[in-house]
Amino acid sequence: MARMTMIEAIREAHDAAMAADDRVVVFGEDVGFFGGVFRCTAGLQEKYGKSRCFDAPINESGIVGTAIGMAAYGLKPVIEIQFADYVYPAYDQIVSEAARLRHRSNADFTCPLVIRMPTGGGIFGGQTHSQSPEALFTHVSGLKVVMPSNPRDAKGLLLAAIADPDPVIFFEPKRLYNGPFDGHHDKPVESWKAHPLGEVPDGDEIVPLGKAAVRREGTEVTVLAYGTMVFVAEAAAQETGVDAEVIDLRSLMPLDLETIVASVQKTGRCVIVHEATRTSGFGAELMSLVQENCFYHLEAPVIRVTGWDTPYPHAQEWEYFPGPGRVGEALKKVMED
Amino acid sequence: MTSDTGPLSLNVPEPGCRPGRTPDFSDFEIPRAGAVARPPVDADPDLIRDMAFSIVRVLNKDGAAVGDWAGALSTEELHEGLRHMLLLRTFDARMLNAQRQGKTSFYMQHLGEEAVSCAFSRAMEPGDMNFPTYRQAGLLIARGYPLVTMMNQIYSNAEDPLHGRQLPIMYSSKEHGFFSISGNLGTQFVQSVGWAMASAISGDTRIAAGWIGDGSTAESDFHAAMVFASTYNAPVVLNIVNNQWAISTFQGIARGGVGTFAARGHGFGIASVRVDGNDYLAVHAVAKWACERARRGHGPTLIEHVTYRAGGHSTSDDPSAYRSRREAAAWPLGDPVERLKKHLIAIGEWSEERHKQAEAEVLDTVRAAQKEAEAIGTLTAGKVPSPRDMFEGVYETMPPHLIRQRQEAGF
Numbered sequence: 001m002a003r004m005t006m007i008e009a010i011r012e013a014h015d016a017a018m019a020a021d022d023r024v025v026v027f028g029e030d031v032g033f034f035g036g037v038f039r040c041t042a043g044l045q046e047k048y049g050k051s052r053c054f055d056a057p058i059n060e061s062g063i064v065g066t067a068i069g070m071a072a073y074g075l076k077p078v079i080e081i082q083f084a085d086y087v088y089p090a091y092d093q094i095v096s097e098a099a100r101l102r103h104r105s106n107a108d109f110t111c112p113l114v115i116r117m118p119t120g121g122g123i124f125g126g127q128t129h130s131q132s133p134e135a136l137f138t139h140v141s142g143l144k145v146v147m148p149s150n151p152r153d154a155k156g157l158l159l160a161a162i163a164d165p166d167p168v169i170f171f172e173p174k175r176l177y178n179g180p181f182d183g184h185h186d187k188p189v190e191s192w193k194a195h196p197l198g199e200v201p202d203g204d205e206i207v208p209l210g211k212a213a214v215r216r217e218g219t220e221v222t223v224l225a226y227g228t229m230v231f232v233a234e235a236a237a238q239e240t241g242v243d244a245e246v247i248d249l250r251s252l253m254p255l256d257l258e259t260i261v262a263s264v265q266k267t268g269r270c271v272i273v274h275e276a277t278r279t280s281g282f283g284a285e286l287m288s289l290v291q292e293n294c295f296y297h298l299e300a301p302v303i304r305v306t307g308w309d310t311p312y313p314h315a316q317e318w319e320y321f322p323g324p325g326r327v328g329e330a331l332k333k334v335m336e337d
Numbered sequence: 338m339t340s341d342t343g344p345l346s347l348n349v350p351e352p353g354c355r356p357g358r359t360p361d362f363s364d365f366e367i368p369r370a371g372a373v374a375r376p377p378v379d380a381d382p383d384l385i386r387d388m389a390f391s392i393v394r395v396l397n398k399d400g401a402a403v404g405d406w407a408g409a410l411s412t413e414e415l416h417e418g419l420r421h422m423l424l425l426r427t428f429d430a431r432m433l434n435a436q437r438q439g440k441t442s443f444y445m446q447h448l449g450e451e452a453v454s455c456a457f458s459r460a461m462e463p464g465d466m467n468f469p470t471y472r473q474a475g476l477l478i479a480r481g482y483p484l485v486t487m488m489n490q491i492y493s494n495a496e497d498p499l500h501g502r503q504l505p506i507m508y509s510s511k512e513h514g515f516f517s518i519s520g521n522l523g524t525q526f527v528q529s530v531g532w533a534m535a536s537a538i539s540g541d542t543r544i545a546a547g548w549i550g551d552g553s554t555a556e557s558d559f560h561a562a563m564v565f566a567s568t569y570n571a572p573v574v575l576n577i578v579n580n581q582w583a584i585s586t587f588q589g590i591a592r593g594g595v596g597t598f599a600a601r602g603h604g605f606g607i608a609s610v611r612v613d614g615n616d617y618l619a620v621h622a623v624a625k626w627a628c629e630r631a632r633r634g635h636g637p638t639l640i641e642h643v644t645y646r647a648g649g650h651s652t653s654d655d656p657s658a659y660r661s662r663r664e665a666a667a668w669p670l671g672d673p674v675e676r677l678k679k680h681l682i683a684i685g686e687w688s689e690e691r692h693k694q695a696e697a698e699v700l701d702t703v704r705a706a707q708k709e710a711e712a713i714g715t716l717t718a719g720k721v722p723s724p725r726d727m728f729e730g731v732y733e734t735m736p737p738h739l740i741r742q743r744q745e746a747g748f
């Protein structure tokens with residue numbers, strides 16, 4: 001066990017997977033010599049050679065397309081899209097090809113592929129470095145979609161994703177790379193090295209896909225969150241004094257419906273928080289599921305706190321980012337009903 | 338499997354100049370200034386194929402302008418060109434510093450590449466449209482776009498014409514022929530072809546210029562642009578700025594170890610030229626040739642500007658982690674500002690003193706603009722755009738759900 005940042009944990013997961021299985025290959029823009037602009041793959045090229053960790057041309061469609069070919073050959077590619085905002089050129093390859101290969105070939109060909117990408121805002125990245133496009137992927141049959149919120153889960157989930165026989169979209173909340181962030185941008189950020197969730201097991205212990213974690217137990221309301229919003233939700237619960245149960249979904253597809261339903265049936269209230277724009281966001285899916293499964297237990301309408309339906313603005317970032325203030329308001333409101 | 342074939346291995350190109358190594362440009366062939374002939378503007382692309390492998394250069398090492406491509410600019414124009422490059426360089430230095438002081442979140446500079454956008458701009462006419470990347474602010478500066486407005490954009494302050502919505506340096510000015518910059522690489526290249534096609538469809542006289550970095554030529558949109566430009570003989574100039582690096586990745590990753598970026602035009606039958614991007618006169622002459630070609634209906638030209646990114650990729654980048662610190666100084670095409678200055682001195686139109694004076698004047702101009710912009714505000718202080726603005730302009734008319742969200746947000 002060692003305390004480390006999410007970046008280091010992701011690097012460790014790569015390292016463990018590459019050491020255990022020489023079919024694992026890692027590539028993407030700036031991923032090789034430099035180790036990625038966020039340094040998540042630093043040192044891997046030196047350790048495993050240029051055929052297993054290398055720089056790719058700037059062509060996301062090409063990166064995903066070649067990775068699909070490699071996966072079909074029998075390798076296990078783990079590829080990096082430099083920012084989630086740049087995945088769109090590869091969208092066709094992911095949606096029409098990777099997601100469907102197993103189904104359409106009757107498993108003649110499969111696609112064990114991990115597509116990693118930094119996601120989310122709070123770093124003054126403007127509209128092309130801040131997006132949270134997870135809903136574009138959860139809507140696609142054949143994909144798994146994962147988003148860890150801490151180093152421990154990042155390593156375990158990435159190892160699970162690499163071991164998975166199907167394509168996994170692996171979102172990394174970049175605001176959490178170096179330390180937990182609860183939305184109080186005017187306060188200094190502590191490092192993961194000072195946080196219990198920065199404690200990462202050695203070796204290749206996985207965190208299974210499809211299992212949520214209860215980050216804070218509570219009795220009055222269930223907050224469904226993932227990525228950076230887990231910490232925002234915890235802060236909001238703390239600050240309002242509402243006894244909220246905060247569930248970190250970790251994996252959006254497959255989704256741990258059981259944990260969600262058990263919690264909402266217990267508390268009778270639900271608030272959903274995500275950074276992505278609201279309309280047709282993943283929150284809409286969560287709301288439907290809660291409605292379908294917990295209707296007779298609900299004591300108040302389910303509320304969503306999300307990014308607005310606008311592109312992510314550079315200067316008004318903190319008005320866009322669903323911070324503890326907005327989440328706190330929602331908690332209070334849901335308690336009034 | 339036949340027994341005489343050994344195991345295959347993957348080729349991953351590597352630059353020769355990682356940190357700690359001695360920079361080596363000995364493989365980089367640089368033709369003499371004046372060596373490349375200037376073909377007529379209606380030249381058949383097939384007959385000028387070798388231009389994609391050579392480099393058009395005008396200024397020789399003594400600062401003299403030589404060959405067919407020389408003589409297109411008056412002394413006043415050269416003085417103005419020098420001033421534009423100095424302005425851009427000084428602007429960059431001040432804004433880089435402002436970013437370091439926390440007055441904005443991000444900045445990208447042009448150090449070493451000033452001639453490319455400044456000289457190209459002069460070849461275009463009002464009404465023409467550039468589809469730039471983040472490294473062509475010289476197109477705005479050379480067209481007299483107000484420095485204060487550029488800074489307001491960088492500071493995302495209350496006078497930012499883009500209301501704080503865009504990342505710093507992602508300017509937009511239709512009036513100045515500067516298409517709105519996207520953070521998504523390469524998308525603008527094919528859009529420039531579409532704009533040019535529209536001009537042709539409309540029987541207009543205006544032309545477009547697309548811009549892309551060497552690394553981004555790997556994007557599919559680069560290839561899409563070439564297909565459309567060649568199929569429809571679009572009145573467009575397609576510019577590749579080969580500054581040798583794409584963040585930590587050297588240009589060989591986008592190109593492979595073979596050919597040149599310009600040579601990629603050959604498969605499409607597009608006239609393709611390489612130019613010394615650190616030679617103001619050469620860039621201007623080639624740009625003028627290509628623009629005229631487009632305007633007279635002779636179709637697209639692909640220009641590879643051979644230059645060097647002397648600064649970091651952005652304020653988030655530290656190039657010493659992936660390339661030799663001495664590489665910039667070893668770059669054989671020199672510094673564009675120094676080269677134009679030397680030329681002006683060589684023809685008796687400039688002096689070290691006047692240069693110093695010009696530098697001081699430019700610094701005053703930039704400082705004054707900065708003072709004016711900062712009096713309005715920076716990202717962290719002063720007058721900022723209203724958060725209301727974030728809901729505006731998503732659609733022409735704000736739909737009810739956004740009005741509700743704006744109210745919910747408290748604005």
Ligand SMILES: Cc1ncc(C[n+]2csc(CCOP(=O)(O)OP(=O)(O)O)c2C)c(N)n1
Pocket residue numbers: 029058060082083086089472520521522523549550551552553554578580582583584646650
């Ligand atoms: C579609 C897309 N992929 C990746 C990126 C991240 N990125 C930003 S700049 C850059 C390097 C671009 O290099 P080049 O095209 O050579 O231009 P230069 O920065 O050298 O001027 C990369 C990979 C992006 N902005 N857009």
